[in-house]
Amino acid sequence: MIPAIERWTVDDPHDARRALGATGLLRTFNDAGVLTAADVHVARRTAGIVGEDDETVQLAVALAVRAVRQGSVCVDLGAFGDGGASAGAGTGAGAGEASLPWPATEGWLDRVAASPLAERSVVRADLGLLYLDRYWREERQVRDDLVARLAAPAPAVDAALLEASAARLFPGDAYAEQRVAALSTAHRLTTVLTGGPGRGKTTTVAGLLALLAEQAEHAGGRRLRIALAAPTGKAAARLQEAVAGALAAVPEAGRPQFTAADRRRLAGLQAGTLHRLLGWRPGSTTRFRHDRSNRLPHDVVVVDETSMVSLTLMARLLEAVRPDARLVLVGDPDQLASVEAGAVLADLVTGLGERDGDAVAALVTDHRSESAAITRLAAAIQGGDPDAVLAALAAGDGAVELVHPDDAAGLDRLHDELTRHALGVRALALAGDAAGALAAAERHRLLCAHREGPWGVAHWNRRVERRLGEASGAYLGAAVGAQWYPGRPVLITANDYGLGLFNGDTGVVVAEGENLRAHINGGASFAVSRLGDVETLHAMTVHKSQGSQAEAVTVLLPDETSPLLTRELFYTAVTRARRRVRVVGSPEAVRAAVGRRARRATGLAERLRS
Numbered sequence: 097m098i099p100a101i102e103r104w105t106v107d108d109p110h111d112a113r114r115a116l117g118a119t120g121l122l123r124t125f126n127d128a129g130v131l132t133a134a135d136v137h138v139a140r141r142t143a144g145i146v147g148e149d150d151e152t153v154q155l156a157v158a159l160a161v162r163a164v165r166q167g168s169v170c171v172d173l174g175a176f177g178d179g180g181a182s183a184g185a186g187t188g189a190g191a192g193e194a195s196l197p198w199p200a201t202e203g204w205l206d207r208v209a210a211s212p213l214a215e216r217s218v219v220r221a222d223l224g225l226l227y228l229d230r231y232w233r234e235e236r237q238v239r240d241d242l243v244a245r246l247a248a249p250a251p252a253v254d255a256a257l258l259e260a261s262a263a264r265l266f267p268g269d270a271y272a273e274q275r276v277a278a279l280s281t282a283h284r285l286t287t288v289l290t291g292g293p294g295r296g297k298t299t300t301v302a303g304l305l306a307l308l309a310e311q312a313e314h315a316g317g318r319r320l321r322i323a324l325a326a327p328t329g330k331a332a333a334r335l336q337e338a339v340a341g342a343l344a345a346v347p348e349a350g351r352p353q354f355t356a357a358d359r360r361r362l363a364g365l366q367a368g369t370l371h372r373l374l375g376w377r378p379g380s381t382t383r384f385r386h387d388r389s390n391r392l393p394h395d396v397v398v399v400d401e402t403s404m405v406s407l408t409l410m411a412r413l414l415e416a417v418r419p420d421a422r423l424v425l426v427g428d429p430d431q432l433a434s435v436e437a438g439a440v441l442a443d444l445v446t447g448l449g450e451r452d453g454d455a456v457a458a459l460v461t462d463h464r465s466e467s468a469a470i471t472r473l474a475a476a477i478q479g480g481d482p483d484a485v486l487a488a489l490a491a492g493d494g495a496v497e498l499v500h501p502d503d504a505a506g507l508d509r510l511h512d513e514l515t516r517h518a519l520g521v522r523a524l525a526l527a528g529d530a531a532g533a534l535a536a537a538e539r540h541r542l543l544c545a546h547r548e549g550p551w552g553v554a555h556w557n558r559r560v561e562r563r564l565g566e567a568s569g570a571y572l573g574a575a576v577g578a579q580w581y582p583g584r585p586v587l588i589t590a591n592d593y594g595l596g597l598f599n600g601d602t603g604v605v606v607a608e609g610e611n612l613r614a615h616i617n618g619g620a621s622f623a624v625s626r627l628g629d630v631e632t633l634h635a636m637t638v639h640k641s642q643g644s645q646a647e648a649v650t651v652l653l654p655d656e657t658s659p660l661l662t663r664e665l666f667y668t669a670v671t672r673a674r675r676r677v678r679v680v681g682s683p684e685a686v687r688a689a690v691g692r693r694a695r696r697a698t699g700l701a702e703r704l705r706s
């Protein structure tokens with residue numbers, strides 16, 4: 097049976113998620129693995145302060161805390177209980193949860209709304225949903241800022257010059273879709289530019305920036321101030337490289353014609369992380385130097401990989417962008433949402449799209465011919481038809497392949513390939529060839545849904561290290577006390593502004609004489625002793641792979657009962673590959689992934705509509 101609600105396993109009596117002091121409903125739901133000790137703690141504490149003893153109200157607050165922990169902004173109490181009104185993974189309960197003593201949904205939210213917890217603004221009942229105060233405020237702020245931007249006067253442009261230059265930068269029928277999108281964006285203050293991998297988003301951004309820089313110069317103003325940003329350092333580096341590459345391309349017939357003047361106007365364009373753009377302050381992850389009273393100086397702000405932006409970060413961005421600056425939010429709304437709470441990009445596409453159709457510009461044409469089989473597979477996943485997905489996996493011409501987890505020969509091939517790949521990286525790292533090792537490491541990615549368990553990152557990292565050790569006659573890996581070794585691929589897991597390292601940065605450990613240095617993609621290198629928050633990267637989670645791509649990708653699907661197995665996870669994993677995808681999973685797991693949506697409860701789309 098597929099569990100309809102995510103639970104932690106409850107077999108360990110010493111698990112830190114157990115709330116041993118809890119009683120009543122909170123205790124029951126903690127024992128069932130629905131609530132963690134932290135959820136229970138917040139509910140008990142806040143209820144204790146205001147003297148709220150209604151257990152169903154306390155349970156509702158704990159569920160609101162749980163919802164945020166799982167990426168939702170609020171909780172839809174109506175989706176719980178009553179044995180089946182499930183709204184999907186992560187939000188609802190469904191038939192499988194009927195054994196739990198859910199309160200009747202009728203009147204539940206009303207009781208919370210009438211409780212002193214709502215009176216004291218600890219929680220907010222709104223749109224039929226229950227919010228913790230902070231997220232309710234942020235959601236309303238994002239809505240208000242966006243609606244104000246839509247209502248503000250459109251920026252002035254020289255339409256004739258714009259049209260003429262658009263024909264140069266987006267020539268002919270081949271670039272018609274991007275030309276329409278760029279022109280629409282140039283005429284507006286706020287645009288969401290969507291498209292899957294290879295749909296020409298970066299090409300559109302490069303051309304758009306050239307158009308806008310020319311407009312600024314033509315208007316006799318100062319040089320256009322442009323901010324290019326992405327949620328992770330890796331994504332920012334990719335954006336910068338791609339935009340610089342597009343600008344520098346030798347003009348061929350039928351391709352965008354960037355002139356020397358375009359290049360001059362855009363010279364020195366740098367991309368950085370959103371945190372850096374907003375002005376990170378020590379000790380605070382939710383407040384930045386730039387805000388409503390100290391706006392960003394930029395005339396144009398372009399954010400790539402917006403699907404990874406949480407509600408909180410979007411709220412901070414919108415209050416920092418000047419009201420008269422152009423804002424272009426670029427991303428793929430079908431990807432997994434941000435690690436933190438929210439599903440902002442998907443909400444903007446639905447909500448803003450319904451409010452003002454021109455606010456969303458969609459690029460749908462695939463321009464990467466080498467990945468046709470991957471494109472077909474990704475489209476089938478998006479379409480939600482499991483038979484079409486299985487057919488696309490079967491007809492992959494070597495570019496796409498499904499390996500059953502019981503297929504011993506298939507798994508042997510996988511192990512051999514992983515070992516060969518790791519050995520290749522190691523040989524270059526031992527030879528001191530940092531650039532070669534970095535490039536080699538990016539050729540293949542092993543992606544897992546889970547961190548733990550037989551199909552999880554930790555297990556596969558150990559496995560690859562053991563085989564790599566055997567093949568190279570050395571003890572390698574933390575499991576045998578050798579955490580650092582030449583050829584260890586690393587993932588940075590926290591921002592370190594001092595070192596200029598960002599969560600999501602990747603690198604490889606390289607031998608330099610007697611010493612080991614970690615070389616990070618993007619240029620920097622550090623003695624390994626200086627790195628604090630790092631993980632081994634023979635395998636990584638799909639969540640962390642967002643914003644990056646590799647030549648070849650292997651996706652390990654967990655079995656069909658895993659609540660992490662969703663269409664968005666599968667789509668994100670598959671679209672990380674440029675040329676080749678191997679999916680390890682049973683047909684049942686493939687069907688479960690395609691059939692289950694990673695729905696997050698939010699009210700943003702609804703708010704944007706009205």
Ligand SMILES: Nc1ncnc2c1ncn2[C@@H]1O[C@H](COP(=O)(O)OP(=O)(O)OP(=O)(O)O)[C@@H](O)[C@H]1O
Nearest residue numbers: 270271291292293294295296297298299300463464
């Ligand atoms: N209209 C077009 N005709 C032909 N080739 C194009 C067109 N637009 C873009 N390309 C090429 O297709 C490739 C993908 O384009 P681009 O990098 O702009 O896409 P993207 O949506 O940003 O992709 P990703 O998010 O995967 O990086 C590039 O090599 C680009 O030069």
